[in-house]
Amino acid sequence: MALSFFVEGSINFYCSITRVPKSNHCVSDGSTDDTNRILKGYPEIKSIFLPKRHGKAAALNAAMRKATGEILVFVDIRPQIEGKAYRFLVSNFADPKSDALRVKLFCTTTT
Numbered sequence: 001m002a003l004s005f006f007v008e009g010s011i012n013f014y015c016s017i018t019r020v021p022k023s024n025h026c027v028s029d030g031s032t033d034d035t036n037r038i039l040k041g042y043p044e045i046k047s048i049f050l051p052k053r054h055g056k057a058a059a060l061n062a063a064m065r066k067a068t069g070e071i072l073v074f075v076d077i078r079p080q081i082e083g084k085a086y087r088f089l090v091s092n093f094a095d096p097k098s099d100a101l102r103v104k105l106f107c108t109t110t111t
Contacts (some may be wrong), residue, residue: 011045011078017083023069027059032089 025046028035039047048062071093077106092098
């Protein structure tokens with residue numbers, strides 16, 4: 001399955017579950033497929049194009065330099081979090097004692 005399917009599907013999915021005010025950033029880490037072209041088709045996404053592959057840490061750091069939100073959620077392109085789960089995760093920050101949250105995703109399938 002082409003990566004461009006994941007890129008476009010994930011962008012649409014995450015934009016549909018986030019609330020205003022929001023700021024969505026996407027980092028293309030030296031992509032050589034259709035990722036950059038696809039991202040340019042979403043003006044509401046603040047795209048960051050790194051010219052060479054530097055790895056996940058560099059991509060996260062690039063996003064952090066541009067982010068202005070109070071709550072930052074980092075996700076990879078392939079996994080998709082259910083809308084209810086995303087809202088539940090973010091709701092934890094209503095507690096003033098919460099300043100960070102780490103989540104490990106598990107894949108479950110039903111047949």
